[in-house]
Amino acid sequence: MPARRSDQTRAAILTAARERFAADGYERATIRAIATDASIDPAMVMRYFGNKEKLFAAAAEFDLRLPDLSELPRDQLGAALIEHFLDRWEGDDTLMALLRASVTNQAAADRMRQLFMGQLGPAIAKLTGGGPDTAVRAGLVATQSLGLALCRYVLALGPVAEMPRAAVVAWLTPTIQHYLTSPDPTTSPR
Amino acid sequence: MPARRSDQTRAAILTAARERFAADGYERATIRAIATDASIDPAMVMRYFGNKEKLFAAAAEFDLRLPDLSELPRDQLGAALIEHFLDRWEGDDTLMALLRASVTNQAAADRMRQLFMGQLGPAIAKLTGGGPDTAVRAGLVATQSLGLALCRYVLALGPVAEMPRAAVVAWLTPTIQHYLTSPDPTTSPR
DNA sequence: TTCCCATGTCAACGCTTGTTGACCTACGGT
DNA sequence: ACCGTAGGTCAACAAGCGTTGACATGGGAA
Numbered sequence: 001m002p003a004r005r006s007d008q009t010r011a012a013i014l015t016a017a018r019e020r021f022a023a024d025g026y027e028r029a030t031i032r033a034i035a036t037d038a039s040i041d042p043a044m045v046m047r048y049f050g051n052k053e054k055l056f057a058a059a060a061e062f063d064l065r066l067p068d069l070s071e072l073p074r075d076q077l078g079a080a081l082i083e084h085f086l087d088r089w090e091g092d093d094t095l096m097a098l099l100r101a102s103v104t105n106q107a108a109a110d111r112m113r114q115l116f117m118g119q120l121g122p123a124i125a126k127l128t129g130g131g132p133d134t135a136v137r138a139g140l141v142a143t144q145s146l147g148l149a150l151c152r153y154v155l156a157l158g159p160v161a162e163m164p165r166a167a168v169v170a171w172l173t174p175t176i177q178h179y180l181t182s183p184d185p186t187t188s189p190r
Numbered sequence: 191m192p193a194r195r196s197d198q199t200r201a202a203i204l205t206a207a208r209e210r211f212a213a214d215g216y217e218r219a220t221i222r223a224i225a226t227d228a229s230i231d232p233a234m235v236m237r238y239f240g241n242k243e244k245l246f247a248a249a250a251e252f253d254l255r256l257p258d259l260s261e262l263p264r265d266q267l268g269a270a271l272i273e274h275f276l277d278r279w280e281g282d283d284t285l286m287a288l289l290r291a292s293v294t295n296q297a298a299a300d301r302m303r304q305l306f307m308g309q310l311g312p313a314i315a316k317l318t319g320g321g322p323d324t325a326v327r328a329g330l331v332a333t334q335s336l337g338l339a340l341c342r343y344v345l346a347l348g349p350v351a352e353m354p355r356a357a358v359v360a361w362l363t364p365t366i367q368h369y370l371t372s373p374d375p376t377t378s379p380r
Numbered sequence: 381t382t383c384c385c386a387t388g389t390c391a392a393c394g395c396t397t398g399t400t401g402a403c404c405t406a407c408g409g410t
Numbered sequence: 411a412c413c414g415t416a417g418g419t420c421a422a423c424a425a426g427c428g429t430t431g432a433c434a435t436g437g438g439a440a
Contacts, residue, residue, distance in 0.1 A: 006417065025294035027217045031398065041419055046399060102345060103293045104215035109345050117348055139341060139350035140361055146345075147337015151329060155292060155299050155336075158307055160329035170375040171330055175365045185360040196387065221428065231389055236429060 010048055012038040017059040022093035026056060026101040026108060053107065060101070060111060062094045066123045077127070078177030082169050085145050089153065099149060116142040124180065133184045140179040144172065200238055202228040207249040212283035216246060216291040216298060243297065250291070250301060252284045256313045267317070268367030272359050275335050279343065289339060306332040314370065323374045330369040334362060 016037035020029035031052055035042040049055040065088065072080055089095050098115070101108035121138040128134050148168065151157040163171075206227035210219035221242055225232040239245040255278065262270055279285050288305070291298035311328040318324050338358070341347040353361075 009417080025215075025217075027215075028294055030396080032396085042398085043400080043420080044418065047417085052398065100293050103290050103340075104218055112345055113347055135349040136353060136357075136361075139347050139353070142347055143337040143341045143350060144334055144365070145337070146340055147333040147335070150293075150336055150340060151333045155302055157303055157329050157332055159325040160333060163326060163329070167326075167376045171326075171369070174368055174372075175334070178364055179361070182364075186354075186357045194386085199387085220426080222426085232428085233390085233430080234388065237387090242428065 006048075009038070009040060009044065013040070013045055013048060013055075014059050017055055018093045018097050021056060021059060021097035021101055023096075024100070025103070026105040031055070056101065056105070057107060060094060060098050060108060062098060062111075062115065064088060064115060064119045066119060068126075069123055070126045074181060075177070077180050078173040078175070079169055081141065081176050081180075082145075082172050085148075086165060086168065089149055095149070096153060099146065099154060116146075127180065136184075137179050141176055144175050144179070148172065196238070199228070199230060199234065203230070203235055203238060203245075204249050207245055208283045208287050211246060211249060211287035211291055213286075214290070215293070216295040221245070246291065246295070247297065250284060250288050250298060252288060252301075252305065254278060254305060254309045256309060258316075259313055260316045264371060265367070267370050268363040268365070269359055271331065271366050271370075272335075272362050275338075276355060276358065279339055285339070286343060289336065289344060306336075317370065326374075327369050331366055334365050334369070338362065 013034065016034045017029070020034050020037065023029070024033075031045050032042050034055075035045050038045075045055060049058055067080070067084060069077060069080070098108055098112055102112040103109075116138060117135065120141060121135055124138050124141070125134045128137065148160070151160040152163075152168075153161075203224065206224045207219070210224050210227065213219070221235050222232050224245075225235050235245060239248055257270070257274060259267060259270070288298055288302055292302040293299075306328060307325065310331060311325055314328050314331070315324045318327065338350070341350040342353075342358075343351075
């Protein structure tokens with residue numbers, strides 16, 4: 001299939017959509033604004049993507065691209081995961097768009113779930129051997145990762161937003177490491 | 191000042207507003223829907239609260255009601271804080287409304303910041319003696335607490351949402367304890 | 381009773397939104 | 411040169427929004 005001339009327009013729309021959804025969330029990001037950013041007519045967006053819902057679905061496609069954790073020394077898992085998350089957050093607004101939208105949009109929330117349960121879950125399963133607590137561990141990592149993103153990038157909570165990247169890694173490493181490798185505290189309360 | 195008859199209506203509006211903001215976020219929660227829930231006319235909302243912005247400000251008033259942490263044994267701080275947060279989240283939709291709105295609404299984000307920096311910060315300062323890392327510690331506690339709320343109550347991430355309260359406390363206690371009492375890892379890297 | 385003000389109702393406004401369909405334009409194959 | 415079609419423009423639609431102002435009502439003070 002030859003490269004159509006319209007692919008350029010499609011790409012421009014997707015980029016503008018990602019930026020708007022990331023900055024404004026699902027409902028405040030208007031098709032008109034996205035079209036203006038992409039220097040085209042709003043009707044083009046409809047022609048290429050059908051409706052706003054499908055546009056978001058296309059713009060919010062994302063892959064965590066998790067490295068193979070089973071090849072890492074066990075005590076470096078936490079640091080590696082955080083570094084990777086920070087990498088995936090910066091330089092691409094897709095996760096930002098996903099987070100901002102997932103709070104009020106059902107489809108975005110679904111995709112967020114799929115990201116952390118369907119991608120992070122299996123990656124962790126390779127470490128734990130697929131024990132029954134695997135999903136719980138993935139969920140716990142999600143709470144800390146998303147909480148960090150929320151406070152650092154969305155809410156811009158002073159100290160968290162200004163903290164240098166190295167400090168974030170230093171503080172969060174033990175936490176993630178704990179969720180990944182500590183024995184399940186609910187099976188042996190003491 | 192005698193109890194006016196309208197106070198009942200005001201209260202009904204505020205309750206309905208909190209529920210709608212909590213369930214739908216700021217923009218999708220409409221004044222018309224709130225008025226219907228409160229069994230009154232939309233114009234009443236305007237008369238009592240001026241506009242949507244002020245209605246939200248009134249509905250989202252909140253106090254963390256943090257206990258005096260300095261009276262607790264140092265090794266029970268983490269568990270006590272989590273228990274308290276879970277208590278404040280359940281049985282009152284205000285925090286839910288605040289979280290859902292703060293992702294797209296500036297005023298809500300401001301209030302969230304004020305909650306965690308202006309209330310949690312000072313409470314932690316009484317523990318650390320007000321060192322320069324106090325605000326950072328408060329921020330870190332915020333990341334884990336809000337991340338938990340996001341995954342458990344908003345996104346309903348399977349395992350995190352279904353985990354019994356006791357399991358949440360058991361898993362998160364070491365994390366919060368770490369943020370509160372561990373020596374700053376950035377000042378002595380090794 | 382009379383009057384007044386707090387309380388509440390109603391219909392409409394101006395605006396923005398997602399979405400649609402009719403229309404224009406230009407270029408590549410024949 | 412012709413023409414079909416991919417690509418793009420334009421104006422308008424219906425619906426929903428926050429918000430407003432004119433109008434009803436009803437109970438307590440005089």
